[in-house]
Amino acid sequence: MRHYELYIFEEDVVRHYYGQESKLFYLFYDFEKANEPQKELIRKQIDFITKPIPTLLLQQKVKQALSSYSGYSQKKNTHLLQLQNGTKAELVIGANALYLTADGSQEVETMFFEILRKCEPTFFAYSFDGHRYGWLKPITPLVQSNHL
Template sequence: MRQYELYLIVDEVARQYFGQESKLFHLFLEKEHATKVNEALIKKQIQYITEAIPTLHLQHVLHHLQPAGFTVEKTKTTFRLYASRSESQAELFIQQDRLLLTSEGTIDAETTLFEALRKVRGAFFAIDVQRMRYGWLNPVRQVKLV
């Protein structure tokens, strides 16, 4: 099973840390291993660089998502995709401060959800702590000022 935490990063922070994603990842990793002493400080740092999930817009995008070959189940805070043909399934849990995505089988279902999330906002940062993987769902474009 693959598990991802997805955070919406403030645009200014996303631009500033483009190419330095490992620094963001290590902040979120510190949260996982925080002690009582530094837990509050790390949570404040994460709150400062993240935005609340635009729940209504996300629900609207997911409501209209009807990918071919998938069975879709929806509730207010959960969205599930199943594809029996490719043995792919993914489940997205919507929380106020982050999204949690779990998937099994092939990557078809999780890729479909990632594509839908890219339409919501560009600065989603995905983290897979178990596999030590991370990255932007939609790469942040650098603007060169001449």
């Protein structure tokens, strides 16, 4: 089973940390491992560089994109998708982050990622399992457009 957390970053942070995504990953990693006083400080840093999740917009976009699948269901802020091959994923949309859990092939998590990347250009996903992290949408155009 794979677990991901997704955040939307402020555009100036994206430009500044372009090519240094590991620093962002380790900020979340340090938060996870920190003791309580450290957690509070790191949480403030995370809140400063990330944006609130546009929950209503994402709820609508995910539902619209997946409602034609027989294995799709929604309960409040949780979206479930199970494919015929047994692959399944659950996306929980929170106020500050999204949480994706997937089991089986990577096809189903890719489906969720594709929907999300069309909604917001600065989504960053990470998984502590295997130290996987990255932008859902390539940010080169975002960086280049701000240098013109």
